[in-house]
Amino acid sequence: MGYATEKAVVLVSGGLDSATTLAIAKSQGFQCYALSFDYGQRHRVELTAAQEIAQCLGASAHKTICLNMDSIGGSALTDVHIAVPITGVTEQIPVTYVPARNTVFLSLALGWAEVLQAHHIFIGVNAVDYSGYPDCRPEFIAAFENLANLATKAGVEGQRMTIHTPLIDLTKAQIIQTGLALGVDYGRTISCYQPAAAGEACGVCDACRLRAEGFKQAGVSDPTLYQT
Amino acid sequence: MGYATEKAVVLVSGGLDSATTLAIAKSQGFQCYALSFDYGQRHRVELTAAQEIAQCLGASAHKTICLNMDSIGGSALTDVHIAVPITGVTEQIPVTYVPARNTVFLSLALGWAEVLQAHHIFIGVNAVDYSGYPDCRPEFIAAFENLANLATKAGVEGQRMTIHTPLIDLTKAQIIQTGLALGVDYGRTISCYQPAAAGEACGVCDACRLRAEGFKQAGVSDPTLYQT
Numbered sequence: 001m002g003y004a005t006e007k008a009v010v011l012v013s014g015g016l017d018s019a020t021t022l023a024i025a026k027s028q029g030f031q032c033y034a035l036s037f038d039y040g041q042r043h044r045v046e047l048t049a050a051q052e053i054a055q056c057l058g059a060s061a062h063k064t065i066c067l068n069m070d071s072i073g074g075s076a077l078t079d080v081h082i083a084v085p086i087t088g089v090t091e092q093i094p095v096t097y098v099p100a101r102n103t104v105f106l107s108l109a110l111g112w113a114e115v116l117q118a119h120h121i122f123i124g125v126n127a128v129d130y131s132g133y134p135d136c137r138p139e140f141i142a143a144f145e146n147l148a149n150l151a152t153k154a155g156v157e158g159q160r161m162t163i164h165t166p167l168i169d170l171t172k173a174q175i176i177q178t179g180l181a182l183g184v185d186y187g188r189t190i191s192c193y194q195p196a197a198a199g200e201a202c203g204v205c206d207a208c209r210l211r212a213e214g215f216k217q218a219g220v221s222d223p224t225l226y227q228t
Numbered sequence: 229m230g231y232a233t234e235k236a237v238v239l240v241s242g243g244l245d246s247a248t249t250l251a252i253a254k255s256q257g258f259q260c261y262a263l264s265f266d267y268g269q270r271h272r273v274e275l276t277a278a279q280e281i282a283q284c285l286g287a288s289a290h291k292t293i294c295l296n297m298d299s300i301g302g303s304a305l306t307d308v309h310i311a312v313p314i315t316g317v318t319e320q321i322p323v324t325y326v327p328a329r330n331t332v333f334l335s336l337a338l339g340w341a342e343v344l345q346a347h348h349i350f351i352g353v354n355a356v357d358y359s360g361y362p363d364c365r366p367e368f369i370a371a372f373e374n375l376a377n378l379a380t381k382a383g384v385e386g387q388r389m390t391i392h393t394p395l396i397d398l399t400k401a402q403i404i405q406t407g408l409a410l411g412v413d414y415g416r417t418i419s420c421y422q423p424a425a426a427g428e429a430c431g432v433c434d435a436c437r438l439r440a441e442g443f444k445q446a447g448v449s450d451p452t453l454y455q456t
Contacts, residue, residue: 065299069293097381101339103338104332104335108328110327110331111302111329134378134384143371143375146371147372152328153362
């Protein structure tokens with residue numbers, strides 16, 4: 001595989017996409033350092049899921065960084081006064097978009113990568129079956145990689161940082177098929193924007209709709225526990 | 229001035245450079261939203277200073293975001309087991325460099341700017357009398373501005389974000405002269421990497437040395453309280 005002795009920081013949210021990304025990074029031989037964020041999101045059950053996923057998929061370490069992005073607000077995911085849309089995915093950028101979230105998460109991943117002397121960061125962004133967030137697009141990732149190589153001591157010293165986005169061109173169904181082939185247990189992942197306290201999915205938010213459609217298109221049974 | 233009705237997010241650390249930056253932004257007519265970070269740094273007295281500075285210099289609001297960058301470590305400023313160098317500024321990137329710090333801070337400023345519908349961010353980086361940090365260089369700032377315009381909903385909708393670095397080409401003496409002309413009370417600012425609990429400066433760390441030399445070169449008295 002060529003990467004057997006290399007370290008990688010992998011963003012792991014507890015959801016389907018990032019679990020698949022971690023499985024792909026492992027399959028490529030990376031030593032994976034899983035990173036999650038307690039950023040003031042609506043629910044914390046995804047953080048428990050992230051920890052379990054990191055362990056099951058053989059991450060070398062798992063870290064959760066706390067930051068109160070809810071003090072900024074501006075999103076249905078960080079401000080409980082803004083309702084999560086439940087009427088279906090639209091063409092517009094939805095209110096579940098969290099301002100600058102992936103920029104913040106990748107920046108902190110970059111900091112950890114520099115301390116670990118890792119030159120690889122994996123993020124499960126996807127530009128096919130997604131919610132239209134600007135910070136999931138290939139041009140955003142390219143700009144971040146360019147920034148990463150100017151921002152750090154490692155960059156100054158000529159050690160190139162690579163941002164890996166193995167899901168970027170896959171449909172949700174392809175992501176699921178890839179993960180299943182690598183042994184991902186999707187029953188442990190939580191995609192819902194507003195799950196119940198025990199983790200049952202609402203079934204009607206954009207994340208639930210995209211996920212359910214993915215299982216359907218992939219032709220496999222959906223292991224998600226839904227609220228009844 | 230042309231900017232009278234415009235909002236700007238201004239990074240304010242409690243130090244000399246960012247206080248001057250805030251004064252410059254105000255003098256250009258911006259409504260200033262001061263942003264500080266409780267990021268696990270060695271001392272919190274700079275946060276009290278930041279709050280006072282924001283108030284004295286007429287910021288419209290002041291916000292402190294908490295994030296535990298000390299869980300990443302890798303710097304003398306976020307890991308108490310790494311000593312702050314006291315033997316003078318060298319050519320190398322010093323251990324006080326915090327991995328990806330300005331990338332993280334600018335990312336969170338970007339998030340707040342988007343929520344405020346502000347299109348301007350001010351940061352007091354300086355590439356003349358500075359400690360050699362990679363994330364203080366003009367090429368880093370240019371790369372971040374490029375990223376900012378791809379990362380956000382505002383960017384997608386064509387509202388350009390500008391990163392202002394009014395100190396970038398100034399010597400420390402010129403920064404001090406600029407700030408004094410704008411009424412900055414440098415006695416309220418704290419630059420020291422390892423001040424005493426009440427804020428007295430050590431006088432021997434790089435930040436203290438650059439600051440003291442700046443006052444000397446500017447030909448004005450140094451208002452800093454030093455440990456005796």
